[in-house]
Amino acid sequence: MITQYVFYFLSFLAIMFGLMVVLSKNPIHSVLYLVLTFFAIAGHYVLLNAQFLAAVHIIVYAGAIMVLFLFVIMLLNLNKETEPHKNVWLKLSAAVASGLLLVVLVGSLKNAEMIAATNTFDPNVGLIENLGKTLFKEFLLPFEVASLLLLGAMVGAVLLGKKSIK
Amino acid sequence: MKALILLSSLGVIALLAEIFSFKKLVYPLVIIGLITTLIFNAFDWGTDITYFNMMRYDDFAVAFSTVLIGVSILWFVMADGFFKEESNMTDYFSLVIFSLAGAVIMVSYSNMAMLFLGIEILSIPMYVLAGSKKDDVLSNEAGFKYLIMGAFATGFLLFGIALIYGATASFDIVEIAQVVSTGAASTIFYVGLLLMLVGLSFKVSAVPFHFWAPDVYQGAPTPVTAYMATIVKTAAFAAFLRLFYTCFQGSAGTWTSIVVVMAGLTLLVGNITAVLQTSTKRMLAYSSIAHAGYMLLGLVALNGYSQSSILMYTLAYSVGSITSFGVLGYVAKARGGDSIDSFNGLAKTNPFLAFVMTVALLSLAGIPPTAGFFAKYYIFTAAFQAGHAWLVLVAILASLIGVYYYFKIIIAMYFKHNNNESAIELSFNHKLLFVITVLLTIALGLMPDFVIGLL
Amino acid sequence: MIKLVWLVPLLPLIGFMIIGFFGKKLSKGLVGTIASGAVLGAFAVSLGIFFELGGQTEKSVTIDLFSWITAGKLSIPFSFLVDPLSSLFLLIITGIGFLIHLYSIGYMHDDEGFSRFFAYLNLFVFFMLLLVLGSNYLIMFVGWEGVGLCSYLLIGFWFKNTAYNNAAKKAFIMNRIGDLGFLLGIILIFVTFGSISYNEVFEQAKHFIGDNSVITAIALLLFIGAMGKSAQLPLYTWLPDAMAGPTPVSALIHAATMVTAGIYMVSRSNILYTLSPFAMEVVAVVGVCTALFAATIGLAQNDIKKVLAYSTVSQLGYMFLALGVGAYTGAVFHVMTHAFFKALLFLGAGSVIHAMSGEQDIRKMGGLKKYIPITHLTFLLGTLAIVGFPGFSGFFSKDEILAHAWEHNKLLWFLGVLGAAMTTFYMFRLYFLTFKGSFRGTHDQEHHLHESPKSMTIPLIVLAVLSVVGGLIGIPEVLGGHHYLEAYLKPVFEDSSLRLVHHLSHETEYILMGVAISVMALAMYFAYNKYVKNKTLPANEGETLNPIHNLVYKKYLIDELYENVIMKPINFIGEALHKVVDNQIVDGIVNGFGSMVTGVSGVIRKAQSGNIGFYVFVMVISIVLILFTQLF
C-alpha cells in the first residue's frame, strides 16, 4: 500500500515540478525545478527496482546536464525575468495544442492492454550485473557506436566553441 | 560493418591529422579512404551477415550504403573549395565522416537502438555543420532551428520506440514484426508506430513536419545543404523504408492512409511553395521537400518495387542535387548571391556550367533521358501497382509545377542577359566532377537496370 | 479515236505547261498559236470521238489511265468515260473554246499578261474536259474545282484592281460552298453504293430498293454543287461580279462552258434525280425562280456585260427547270444552243467594248450599228436566238423546255413564259440602246470607234451561224423534224425516260408555241416602243428612281444582304472567338492554373513564418490529428 502512496506522491511531485519548469518566469528557477523533477523521476526508478539507473540518472542529469544549463544561464546572464511574454492567444493556442495532445495520448493509452506481461517477475533486472550483461553482450555494438556519437558531439561542440582563426 | 569500421577509423584519422599536422594530406586521404570503403562495402554484396543482432548487412544495406558512400565521395569533391578556406578543415572532415557512419548505421540497423543511435550520429554533426558559420546569423539560426526541432522530433520518435517496446517487449525489428504478425499488436503498439512515423517523417521532411527544412537548408553553408539534401535524405529514407518495410508492413492499414495524405501534401506544398522563391538555395530546399514526397510514394506502395524505386530515386536525386548545388556554389560565389537572377546569362559566359546545370535540373524535373525521369517513372509504377492511382495523378500535377521552377533557372541561364560577362573559372576537380555527374545522370537514365535490378 | 481520248485533255495541258513555263520567252504569236492549236487539236480528236461513237453500238466506253486513290473498298481510278453526253460536251468545249482562243488573240493582244492569259485559258480547258470526261464523280470534282480555280485566276486576271480581286475571291468561295455540298454528295454516294464510278452507281441505282430519302439526299447535295457552279439562287451573286474578267473569259467560262457544268452533272446523274421526285421538284423550282429573278434584275442593268451575265443566270435557270421537269435532253440541248448564242453575245459585247475603248455602260453607247456592222449583225442574230425567235436555235431548245414544263406543272410553264418575255425585253433593250439611236459617248470614243480585227470577227461569224442553225439538230417531231440530239443522247437518258413518260398532244404543243411566240413578239414591241420610238434612256447614276426600280437596279440588295448577314457576322464571331473566347476564356483557364499555383504559393509561403513556435505548433496539431484519425 505504501508503494502506491509513494507512487502517487512522486507522480504528483514530478508533474508539479514539471509544470513549474515550464511556467516559472526565472530561468534559474526552471533549472532548479527541472532538477527536482529529475529527482522525482529517480524516485520512480527506485520504485521500479532500477536502482542503478536511478543513480546514473541523478549523476548524469542532475549532476552534469543541469549544471551545464545553469552554467550557460549564468554565462549569458539570463538569471532575470527577461523573457518577453507571448501574447495571450499564442499561450492559449499552446495550451490547447498540448492539451489536445494529452487528451489524445491519454485517450488512446488509458485502456492499453499489455501483451508480454511476464508472470515471473524478476526483481534483478535493474541490478548492475544484469544491466552490464545486457549492455556488453546484446547491446555491445550500440555501446561501441555510441562512442562515435559522443566523439562527434565533442568535436562539434569544440568546433563551435573555439574562436575561428582568421 | 566493414564500412562502419573503416569510416570510424577514417574519421578518427582525420581528427588526428590536425594533431600530427599532416593537414595537407588529409583531403586525398579522405578521398582514398572513402573509395576504399566503397570498394570494401561493395564486396559485401550478397553476404547478408547479421552483426550482434544489431546490424544486418543485407543487400538493402549494401546497396544504400554504397550509394551513400559514393555520393559522399562526389560531395567531397564538390565541397573541395569550401573546406580549403576553413581553418578547422579536419574537424569538418571528421564530422562529415562520422555522420556518414551514422548514415550507414541507419541503412543497416536491425534494432531500434541502432536506428536511434544512427539517427543521432547522423544528426548531431549536422546540427553543428549547419551552424558552423559562426559569424553568420543565418547559419546560427539554421543550426539552432535544426537542433531544437530535431530534438523535439527525436522525443516523439523515442516515445514511439518506448511504446512499441512496451507492446512487444523487444527492440529488434524482426521480433517486433513477428509479434505484429501474430496479430497481437495492441493500441499501445499503434500509438508507438504512429509516433515513430512522425519522428521519421520529420527526418525526411514530409509535410507537415517539413518546416525546418527550407530555413535550415537556406541558412546552412551551401555544401552542408547539399549534404543534407543528399546523404541525410537518403539515409533517412532508407531507415524509414527499412523500418516500415520489414517491421510495420503487417500493420500497413494503420499508417498507409496517413502516408498517402502526407505524400500528397508534401508533393503539393513542396512544389507550390518553391514556385515563388527567389533564392535558388531555398528553392532547392523546397524542391527537396517535394522529392521527399515522391519517395513517400515509393514507401507507401510497400511492394516489390518500393526498395529499388527509392534506391533509384535517392541516387538520381542525390546526383542531381550534388551537381546543382555545386554549380550554385560557383555562381553564388562569382555573382555574389544565390538569387535566380545570378544565373542570368550563364549559358553565354559558361556554356559548360550551364549545360551541366541544365542536365541536373532536367533530372530533378524528371525529363527523359535523365536518371530523374526513370526514378520518377519507377516510383509511379510502384505506386500504381499498389493502387494509388490518385496519388500518382497528384504527383504528376506536382511534377508539372516542379518543371515550372526548375525551368526558371534554365530560362535565366539561356534567355536572360547579364552585364557581368566574365566567365567563372572552374577547377579541374569540379570539371571532372561535373562530367562524371552528367554522365552518371544520363547513364542512369538510359541503363537504370543496373540499379533497379539490385533490390 | 476513242482510245485516244486522253489526248483531249492532255493537249491543252501541254499547251498550258509550255506557255506557263516558257510563256515569257515566246512571242505572242507563238503563244496564241500554241494555245489555240492545243484546243484545236483537242477539238479534232473530239470530233473523231463523236463520230466514232455515233457509228458504234457500244455507247459507253471507259478508258482507265491509272489508279488514283485507294483506301479500303474505296478505289478511285483516274479514268475517262466516253459516251454521247460527254462527247457532246467535248465538242462544245473544244469547239467554242477554240473560237474563243482565236478571238482572244485579237482581244488580248495589247495586254501585258498575254501569255499568262492563254496559260490560264488552256488550263481551264483542261479542267473542263476533265470534268466532263471523268468516269466517276471524283474526277468530275477534280475538273469542277479546277475550273473554279481557273475562273478565280481569270476573274482576277487584272490583279492590281482590288474590286476584281474581290470578285475573283467571291467566285471561288461561293463555288466552294456548292463544292462542299457536291463533295458530301459524292461521299454519300460512296457510302450508299460503295462506289463512285458512274457505271456502278447508276447500275445499282436502277435496281435501288429501299429508302428513297438517301437518293433524295444525294440528289440534293449534288444539286447544291450545281447551284454554286451554275449560279442558281441563292449562290448566283458571284457570276455577275465575275464579269470583272476579260470578256473572252466571260464568254467561255461564265457563259458557254463552266457554268453549265451543273447541268452536265445533273443530267449525268439523271437516274438519281428521276428516282427522287422531290429532288426534281426542288431543281425545277430553284431553276424557275432563278430564271425569273435574274431576268428581273437584267431588266434594269446598264452594264452591257452585266445584262448578259444576269441573262446567263436566267438561262441557266431555264436549264434547271428543264432538268427538274425531266427534260434532260432539252436541258442539254439548251446548254448547247445557249453556248452558241451566249458566247456570241459576249464576244459581240467584247467587240463593242473593244470598239468603245473599254466602255461598258450602254447609256454611253447607241448607234453603233454603222460603226461596227459585223458585230452588229452577229449580235442581232444572237439576240434573236436567245429570245427564241422562231427558227433560231434558242426557239427549239426553249420550246422543248416549256413544253415539258407545261406537262409537268402549268404554273412552271407560266413562269417560264413570263421569264421568256422579260428575256426578250431586256435583250432588245440592250440591243436597241447599244446599236440603235445616236451615239451618246464622248468624242474621243466616237473618233476611235472601229470594227474589230479578223481574229475577232471570224469567231463571231462562226458562232452566229451556229446560233442560227444550231437548233436544227433538235427539231421536235411536232414540227415534222427529227430530234437528232434526242436520239444521240438516248443511251444516257434511257433509264430515266422509262420512268418519265411524255404524252403531249400535238395540238397542245402548237398552242404552247403560239403563246410563246406571241408573248415574245409583244415584249419585243414594248422594247421597241420604249427605246427606239420614245428614245427613253435609262436613268443616270444619282437620279432618283421609284423604289421598286431602285431595288431592282440595286439587284435586290442581295450582295449587301449577304455581306450583312453572313460575312459581317462571321468576322464578328471570329473577332469575338479570338479576343474573348480564345484569349480570355480558353487560354485564361490554362493561364489560370499558373496564376492559381502562384497564388497558392504566396499563401503557403506565409505559413513558413520562420517562427519555431509556429512550426512546433503545427507539428503538434498534426500529431494530434494523426493519432485522432487513426485511433478513434
Next chain:
Amino acid sequence: MITLLLIFFPLVAALMLLLVKGEQVKKIALGAAIVEFAISMFAVFQFQKNADTQFELNYAWIKSMGINFHVGMDGISLLLVILTTFLVPIIILTSFNKQYKNPSAFYSLILAMQFALIGVFVSLDGFLFYIFWELALIPIYFICLLWGGDDRARITFKFFVYTLAGSLLMLAGLIYLYQFTPNHTFDIKALYAAGQSLDVVHQGYVFWAMFMAFAIKMPVFPFHTWQPDTYTTAPTQGTMLLSGIMLKMGTYGVIRWLLPIAPLGVEHYAHLAITLAVIGILYASTIAIVQKDFKRLIAYSSIAHVGLIAAGILAGNVQGVQGSMIQMLSHGVNVVGLFFIVDLIQTRTNTRDLHSLGGIRNVNPQFAVLFLIVLLGSVALPLTNGFIGEFLLLNGVYQYSAWMAAFAGISVILGAVYMLRSYQSIMLGETNALTSSFAPLTGNEKAVLVIICAAIIAFGVFPKPLLDIVEPSVIKLVDGFNLAIGK
C-alpha cells in the same frame, strides 16, 4: 539494321556537328539530313508492301521492367519516317540565308530533334515510345527559347509545360496498362492485349489519359492555346519542325497506340472527341479569318487541319485513317511551305501584317505562282496533295456521322476564305513602300519552294505509291479495331 541507322544517324550527326565551327555547319547539317533521307528511301525500296512490321529489331533494354529497345516499321511508321526525313533537309535548307548565332548548336538541335522524331515513329515499345516522345520536346524547346522572337521565354515555357502535362498523363496511362500485361512488359503487343482486356470504363480512363497527350500535341480544341503563340514566336525552322513533323506525333500516337489499346474507350468517347475536333475546325478557321498576322493565321489554320485529321482517325474506319495518314504528309509539306513563305516575306519586308503588305505579285510573279501552288495545296484543291487527304478524311468522318462531316467540311469554305484573303492582301493589288523592293528569290529559296510545290502536285496527281505503303497496315489496324469493338 536500317531502323537503327535511321534512328541514330541524326544523333551521331548532331553530336559531330557540335564540334564544327563556322559557316560550313549548315552544309554539313544539310548533307547529314540528305543522307538520312537517302537511308529512308533505301528503306522504302526494301519495304514489302504488306501489313507486316518490317526492319524489326528487338533488344532487351531494361530487363527487370520488361522494357525492350523494340523498333520496326510498318507502312504507317514508314510514311511518317519519310515525312520526317523529307522535311528536315528542306527545313535546314530554308535556313540557308539566315545567320543564326551559334549555328552549330542550332543545327545540332534540329538533327537531335530528327533523332527523337524518328524514334517516336518507329518505337514498338511503350516505354521507348514515351522516352522518344519526351526527348523530342527538349531540342525544340531550346530552339524556340534560344532563337525565338518576342516574349519567347514565357511562351515556350507554356508550350513545354502544357505538352509535358499531356505526356505525363500518357505515362500514367502506360503504367496503368503495364500492370495488366501478363509478364509485365511494355511491348506493344502486350499493351494492346492489356488494353483490350479491360472493360469499357477502364478503357475510358486509358483513352483520356493518352488522348490528352495526343490532343495537346496536335493540338485539338480546347487544348490548343499554346500553339498560336508558340508557332508565332518560334524561329521559322522551329515552327516548321513543330507544325510539319512534331504535330504528327500526336496523330500518329492516336493511330498507333490509342486505337488498338483502348478500342472500346475510343468507341465510347469518339463522339465527344470528334465533336471537340470538329468544333476546333470551325473555331480555328473562324479565328483564322480575322487574323492580321500571317504567321498566326497559318497557326490557326493548322489547328483546323489537324482537327480534321483527328476526327478522321477517331472515326475509326479505313478511309478516315488512311486519309489521316496522307493528310499528315500533305499537311507537313504544305505547312512548311507556308511558313517558309511567311519567313520569306518577313525577311524582305520586316512585317507579317497582312494590311501593310500587297502587290508582291507585281514585283515577283514567280514567287506568286509558287505561293499560289502551296496555297492551293493548303485549301485542298483537287490534284494537290491536300485534296486526297481531305477527301478521305471527310469520307471517313461522314461514315461516322454525316453532320460532323458537314460541319467539318465547312472548313473547306472557310479555308478558302482566309487563304485567299491573305493571298490577296499579300500578293495582289498595287505595291507599296514595303513591297515595291521585294528582292527576288535566291537559288536556295527557289529550290525549297520548287521542291515543295513539286511534292504538292506530284502527290496530288499520283498518290498511289504512298497509299500503297500505308494501305495494308491501315486495313490491318482498322480490322483489329473493328474486331475489338465487336463490329
Next chain:
Amino acid sequence: MSAIQIIPINWYILLSAVLFTIGVLGVLFRRNAIIIFMSVELMLNAVNLLLVAFSTYLSDSAGQVFVFFIMAVAAAEVAVGLAILMSVYRNTKSTDIYMLNKLKG
C-alpha cells in the same frame, strides 16, 4: 516488492504521457531557447521513465539499457545545443526564439 506488482503499468504510461505533454507544452509555451531545451529534456525523461517501467514490467533489462543510450544522446545534444546557443547569443545577444526568424518565406 516492486511498485510494478501493485501499480498497474497503465499508471506509468499515463504518468509519462503527462510528463511528455508537459515537455511539449514547454516547447510551445516558452520563448526562451534554454527553457525550450529543458522542456525537450523533460520529454526525454518521460520516455526514460516509460522505458524503465516497461523494462521492469516485462522483466527485460534491454529497456533500461536503452535508457543509457538516451542519456548519452541527451548529453550530446545538450552539449552541441548549448554550443550553438552560445554562438547564436554571441551574434544576437538574445535567446528569444522569436528573434530567430530571418529565414522564412
